[in-house]
Amino acid sequence: MRIYKGNPELVFRGKVAPWYGALSGIVCAAAAVLALQPGMPAVVPAAVLVVAAVALWPVVVRNRVELYGDRLEIVFGWGRTIIPYDHVRDVRRSAGAVVPDEFTGHVAAASTDAVYIDAPVDGDAVVSVLGNDHLVSELRRRAGLDAPSAPGQDGVE
Structure with a gap:
C-alpha cells in the first residue's frame, strides 16, 4: 500500500447531480x-x-479530485484512489452513459456529466467535478498525453 503525503497543487470539487439530492430527500421522507x-x-x-447519513452524506462532503506533482487522488465517499500520472493512458469526457464498455475500475461520479480516466494498472476511474473540461486538459497535460510529437513523426520537420 502506497501512502503519500503533501498538499495538493490543484483541487477540483465534485459535482453532485440534483437526482442525488432528491434521493436523499426521499430517504428522509x-x-x-x-x-x-x-x-x-x-x-x-x-x-x-x-x-442513510452514513451512506449518502460522505459523497457530498468527500467528493473531489486532488492533483499533486506526480499523481492524482480521487476522494469519494469513504474511499481514496491514487493514480500516478505515468499510469494514465487516456482522459476524456464521458458522453451519455457514465462508463464505457471496457470499464473495470472506480466510479466516483454523482452525476452523469463525467470524465473517464483510463488507467488500467490502478483501475480506470469515472469522476464528475465542477470544471470537467479544465480537469481533462490538466490531466492530459500532466500525464503527457498532449505532448508534441518528435520531429519527423508527424510528417513535418
Missing part, C-alpha cells in the same frame, strides 16, 4: 412516514436516518 406509523418503534426511523 421515508423515515418521517415510518415515524408516523402507529406502533412503530422510534428506533426504526432513527436507524433509517443514521444508515
Whole structure:
C-alpha cells in the first residue's frame, strides 16, 4: 500500500447531480412516514436516518479530485484512489452513459456529466467535478498525453 503525503497543487470539487439530492430527500421522507406509523418503534426511523447519513452524506462532503506533482487522488465517499500520472493512458469526457464498455475500475461520479480516466494498472476511474473540461486538459497535460510529437513523426520537420 502506497501512502503519500503533501498538499495538493490543484483541487477540483465534485459535482453532485440534483437526482442525488432528491434521493436523499426521499430517504428522509421515508423515515418521517415510518415515524408516523402507529406502533412503530422510534428506533426504526432513527436507524433509517443514521444508515442513510452514513451512506449518502460522505459523497457530498468527500467528493473531489486532488492533483499533486506526480499523481492524482480521487476522494469519494469513504474511499481514496491514487493514480500516478505515468499510469494514465487516456482522459476524456464521458458522453451519455457514465462508463464505457471496457470499464473495470472506480466510479466516483454523482452525476452523469463525467470524465473517464483510463488507467488500467490502478483501475480506470469515472469522476464528475465542477470544471470537467479544465480537469481533462490538466490531466492530459500532466500525464503527457498532449505532448508534441518528435520531429519527423508527424510528417513535418
